[in-house]
Amino acid sequence: MKILTVSDKVEPFLDRYFDSAKVPQADMILSCGDLPPEYLTSLSTSMKAVVYYVRGNHDIRYAAKPPRGCVNLDGRLIRYRGVNILGLEGSRWYNGGPYQYHERQMRHKINCLRFQLWRRGGIDIVITHAPPRHVHDAEDRCHKGFNSYMKLIKRYAPAYFIHGHIHKHFSNPDERITIVNQTKVINTCGYTSFEIDDDKFDR
Numbered sequence: 389m390k391i392l393t394v395s396d397k398v399e400p401f402l403d404r405y406f407d408s409a410k411v412p413q414a415d416m417i418l419s420c421g422d423l424p425p426e427y428l429t430s431l432s433t434s435m436k437a438v439v440y441y442v443r444g445n446h447d448i449r450y451a452a453k454p455p456r457g458c459v460n461l462d463g464r465l466i467r468y469r470g471v472n473i474l475g476l477e478g479s480r481w482y483n484g485g486p487y488q489y490h491e492r493q494m495r496h497k498i499n500c501l502r503f504q505l506w507r508r509g510g511i512d513i514v515i516t517h518a519p520p521r522h523v524h525d526a527e528d529r530c531h532k533g534f535n536s537y538m539k540l541i542k543r544y545a546p547a548y549f550i551h552g553h554i555h556k557h558f559s560n561p562d563e564r565i566t567i568v569n570q571t572k573v574i575n576t577c578g579y580t581s582f583e584i585d586d587d588k589f590d591r
Contacts, residue, residue, distance in 0.1 A: 395552025420552035428455035
């Protein structure tokens with residue numbers, strides 16, 4: 389299965405200058421937040437792929453105008469083609485805006501999913517807006533990652549943990565990736581794409 393992940397930055401060649409011959413093929417699109425809802429609608433329509441998303445700390449327009457044909461994955465565990473995917477929105481609390489969470493709130497949110505995670509046999513892909521604490525994050529109040537995400541990785545060992553929020557230019561795709569235990573933690577600022585063998589994940 390071919391997966392395209394996006395966050396934080398609109399890529400003109402995926403949107404305004406869309407050319408199907410140049411765009412990475414995708415069976416599924418995962419959005420990690422801070423993108424205009426119209427952009428996700430456009431991706432869903434032009435690429436004819438299912439789009440799952442979580443909201444970032446700047447996605448205040450989504451409440452009134454959610455992206456059409458796309459699925460909000462926040463706080464949900466879904467299975468797509470045998471792959472278990474979990475979504476968690478938002479950033480660390482810093483000024484009281486929407487989609488901001490204290491550490492204890494995010495911990496509670498994840499704890500409420502424990503029965504589902506057990507029943508479904510774990511997680512294969514996690515998408516979030518913020519990163520895990522001490523992996524790709526920063527020290528200012530807004531851009532610190534969540535300790536509870538590190539605990540999630542250590543407990544459930546997803547194959548991929550994909551986040552946005554941390555703006556960075558990457559000259560090499562490998563610079564996006566940090567391995568934590570068995571999990572590939574990927575900063576998808578802008579976009580990235582990869583392919584998985586979904587038969588390997590089928591339960």
